Amino acid sequence: MTGAVRERPPALAPGAVGSRVIVWMIGLLFAIPLVSMAEFTLRDGDGGHSLVHWFALFDPANRASYSPIWIGLGNSLVLCIGAAAIVLLLVLPTMVLIALRFPRLRRPFEFLCLLPISIPAIVLVVGLAPVYLVIGRTIGTGIWPLSLAYGITVLPYAYRAIQANIDAVDIATLAEAARSLGAGWGTVLLRVLAPNLRTGILASLLIAVAVVLGEFTIASLLNRPNLQTALFVVNKQDPYVAVILSLLALGFAFALLLVIDRTASIGVRRGTRPPTSAEKVTP
Amino acid sequence: MNAHTGSTVEFSDVSKSYGKQRVLHGFDLTVGPGELVSLLGPSGCGKTTALRVLAGLEDATSGAVLVNGADVSRQPTNKRDIGMVFQSYSLFPHLSAVRNVMFGLAMRRMRAREAESRALAMLELVGLGAHAERYPHQLSGGQQQRVALARALVTEPRVLLLDEPLSALDAKVREQLREEIRRIQLRLGITTVFVTHDQEEALAISDRVAVMNAGGIEQIGSPEQLYTRPATPFVARFVGQSNRVRGVARGGMVDLYGHQVPLLEHADAAGTVEVLVRPEDIELSSAGIPAVVLASSFLGSMRRTSVRLGDGTVLVVQHSVGQNPQPGESLGIGWSGRAVARSSTTETAYMRQ
Known part of the structure; x- marks a missing residue:
């Protein structure tokens, strides 16, 4: 988003050279594994470099062996949508309701939401396994019920992102003002609160998507194929292709996050952007 | 321009408790058509609660609130046809001044073109015609409260509720804006309930002032009556x-x-x-x-x-x-x-x- 321009950097901020050095060092740190992976995919059998493994990916003869990837990718996208729906339709309204009507429940709810972060995925699965046994029998063994579990793993991140935004906006007064002007609760939520909580909602969605695309443990132990488990399977057959696909998956996730961010910022250009704190004029 | 002028508001034996704490008890008050009545009292005296009960933002524990003789106690806030200005800045940050004012009209399903011209006229009335396209964060506190006033008035509500709208402003703006509120209120002839803890403010612009203490009304009367004939020592101490x-x-x-x-x-x-x-x-x-x-x-x-x-x-x-x-x-x-x-x-x- 368009950041506010500071007149002067705070006293402890590094200078122009300092900040550049920091950016380069961190960039380098992130680049090392990526460059190494790219280099690995370019190796051919004889110690030279070529695009042979990349071409193999698109060879129709190999389609059967790579098909788990496409299935996994499709499943992961379904799970992303499911987790995002849980955040948008369940977590967000609950948090708004707590902020407006039941402020006393805030602490307990926060505790509940942050709980999953302190429980390792492997422990979570122990509890989820019997639940999913029942789900498998009643609803079916399709992929989408897994998004319920992912909704839980995403909860702490989504909560923090949205709560930070709720704390920054006086949503109680905004809601009361809208109500006094004749707005029903649906209108309050969609037309008044959602635009002002956009930053938080967006951040929570980005995190939800990122977490779900990278999830392996739960899917693997519950025998549901997703992108990460598929990569793992393919890796056993052909490590080159697995690394290529990992790179592509990374690029895909990056592109997806970019698309979400762009889509959401269309409103900015229309001028519906809430003010950043630095831009507010003092009364 | 006012189909609703001349509404009466009546609190009939309204009580409000939070658990054991009684915030309002036996609250009786009648506000006549076009009258501006102030609820004046120290913080915690129940004046804001009374206003919120009238707005429907709080439910009374007992008693009834009547507008034009009809009991509105069961009506939700958005059906009560009120205009309200809040103490804290309550403009929608994502909408420009004119869009803020248009919000209530949009809720009443008015066509956008007509709503806009009405909103602009109302902004003109509060002296902000030139700032219609500004966003709340580009307006000063006084300007924001003017827009909030325009937003509350543009729907021609039956009652205007002012919940300490001036207390966040500095002294000079406060004095100027209160005069203006009174001018506009008289011009539109809208029944108004004004909550304040500032006795000078209440005396300056009210037809009648109700001095509140500990959840009830100590005395109600014209500013002159309160000042020259305080009914209780509390009123004498609090007013002047x-x-x-x-x-x-x-x-x-x-x-x-x-x-x-x-x-x-x-x-x-x-x-x-x-x-x-x-x-x-x-x-x-x-x-x-x-x-x-x-x-x-x-x-x-x-x-x-x-x-x-x-x-x-x-x-x-x-x-x-x-x-x-x-x-x-x-x-x-x-x-x-x-x-x-x-x-x-x-x-x-x-x-x-």
């Missing part, structure tokens, strides 16, 4: 400044340190009484009742001096800046002769509550 002086009453007069002063409600008062004397009803003079100056402060158009009498009573005197008494100086004071109110007659009534 006053000195409490002991004297002996007889035949409609009270003897204060050897000087006769008329009593407001003479009737059968006799014996020792306590009366309330306003600082401006005491004069400094070379003769008169001997007193020693404790402190004196310059207030621009006047000066306020506290003096101690021979028996230790401390009085506050308001006088012209021409006189400049120094601390420690001995001088005399006299009564202006204007009638004073008794405080002890109502003391018992006050204590009973």
